[in-house]
Amino acid sequence: MTISNIIATVLMMTGLIFMAIAALGIFKFPDFYTRLHAAGVGDTLALLLILFGMVVVCGFKILSLKLLLIFGLLILTNPVGTNLITMVGVHFHNYQNYNSKARITDEDEEEGR
């Protein structure tokens, strides 16, 4: 094995370990919001490590650019989706009386637009 393959193997195995830890957190954490924390943080870091390992395997090709495109897309959409699920859960369960604290009336919403 060359030196780039060894670096790629270390990166991908570390990413797999982080993905397993995120899955364990989704299973074992006690609360809905802590489970969201485990999924959002752990999945994003595992994705970063595994895709960088694949880029190291590919080398300088157009294929690496496509892998980096997937990486950029997922690192934009993964926290946004987790934030969206969190806000939907907070609104639905009325977490820490959130809905009456941040009350936005219809007039304010129309003026904001």
Added chain:
Amino acid sequence: MQSVFTFLFAGLLVIAALMVFFILYKKNNFDRLNALFSLNTQIILLIITVGFIDGRIDMYIDIAISYAILGFVTTIILAKYMGGRR
């Protein structure tokens, strides 16, 4: 390098199967949505890994890009539908 990708494929497949188990046997709807979003990420990585094992990565990478966009749109629409009108 083939064996490394095979090991990665097996590990990701086990984690994805655990997520499917979690989706089937959990009662809370938002937990299911969270697990579905995590499963989306793992399926994208599984598609790319299958491409590396098979040797036709040029075809599988485009499928992975389109799956990433579609999975994000699916999660947004499901979250908006479950949460009701905000």
